Amino acid sequence: MKESHGPSPGQAPNGYSTAPAEVGYRLKRRARSIRPGMHAGTETGGGLEPLVRTTLLDGRDPRRLDLLASSRDPLRRLLVRRYRQRASVRVYVLADLSASLGFRGRGDRIKTLASLVSALGFSAGRAGDAFAFIGCDVRLRREFLLPPTRMSGAYLDLADRLRECIPRGQGSHGLLEAIPLIGNRRALVFLVSDFHFPLALLESILAGVARHQVVPVVLEDSRESEPSPRMGLVRVRDPETGEERTLLMRPSLRHRLRAQAEQRRAAVFDCLAAHGAPPLVLTDRFDVDRVNRYFSP
Template sequence: MSNEAPTDLPYRLPWRSADVRIGAHRGKHEGAGGLFRDAVPLLRNPDPRRLDLRVSARDPFEGLHVRRFEQKTSVAVYTLVDVSASMGFRGSTDKMRLAADLCSALAASVRRAGDAFGLIGCDETVQPELRFLATRARGSEIEMLRRLSTFVPTGRSARGLIDAAALIGGRRKLVFLVSDFYMPREDIEDIFAALAHHDVLPIVLSDSLEIEKLPRWGILSLTDLEIGRRRLVVMRPRLREAWQRRSGRRRAELKAIAARFGRQPFEIRDRIDWDKLGAYLVGDAA
């Protein structure tokens, strides 16, 4: 399987956008084109150009009816990226590179769809150099992605994502929440609650060397990236299994929290499977 990004990464909204700009998604507003919505009495929608003779002929009260159409509209798409220290782990992969590759593919697809794209990176706070509000300007993503790909994570938490939620208030938006989710359950709850107004797609970045590929026996030098402390650990099967069970519980907790607020998480482990990601974005993933 090639790991090259697709030329287009489709995404589908399971809701209707309230944006007034014409775009590619189902909207709440009426318009001249788009999908047929219904037929209503002429007095309710006085536009004789859309007279529906068939429905009018079936009206026992001989009233005139006109067709209403749903105007396709656009949406603002954001990627909120956790850039705390744990995202700097490098083993089988580079999480920050994965985040940059994902954002690059999303930015290109969003621009082609006529939507606005924005990116905000956070650790304890919103990082000023990674604060890009949604725009439709061509080529604007180049600087966003350059700064993200060169950013060195050092923060001790990702609670700045709560502040990012306040920056993107207003109409409902499509939000990609990109993180390894190595954070307390309370922080995850608070972040999802702050974003509850939006359609949130949690994207979990993981490295197999962190848990799955740990040796059964050996002496490991480990670093807690959040606090910068190193220590030696004597790995043995029982400790390895305990860490894996804890990792499983963490994943289950994340799924339970995400389910309460909307969509299930999509996990990217070591590399991006673009086919599976595309299926997830259009709602066909398991």
């Protein structure tokens, strides 16, 4: 996706008098970018992190002359310090907008997603990073596509539209279609979903974004994982397909359904861990403290 630039508005749109929560995300590796930013980078330049000493002929910056090192050099060379430059990164939210994201129990997944987008968009702007959003269900949802941008407040309209979104797509295969839009330059990718789609699809998605630092954000609802407390005939509905069926709920079936949900959750987490992407779990609501703990050293 091509990065967009433009003038930064001085204020957020009306109705946003307070700033969103700030996320202190961290990179596992040095950022490969010539654009200055807040993250440890690989390029030499005007940073503060000492790298090496080299000759004035190679360094070509007399302002960084190291008199002490030069006086001790056996070849009597003039030596200058070289520093690593702090760098910026692109922050992507790759979000599942399939029908199961519309489930409402003790929380509202779509509103949790919108709050996460607000926090990440705000935090990326504070760090000088570009922010992007890609929404998908069975296909790429271009009305929920925000190319990488450093424009202040660009995320606000997106977050508003997400709050009004009613997910209806019966599948999440659009996540695979979206991966090429992230590009080859290493980025920080928040993969946001309830992860109810097949494990084979999850494997393919993780393989597709392997070059990036991936943060899987699992949106859980504490009511969804708990079978109905009612006994007797109950009507259940698959939130992804809309399929309904009648079950004769009894203690043994309730126990089996709970065990199946736990096994499914464990399988998803094992898959994520195998790809070096431990999950960030948000249950019922957006919790900025939990997000920041995820990135704590």
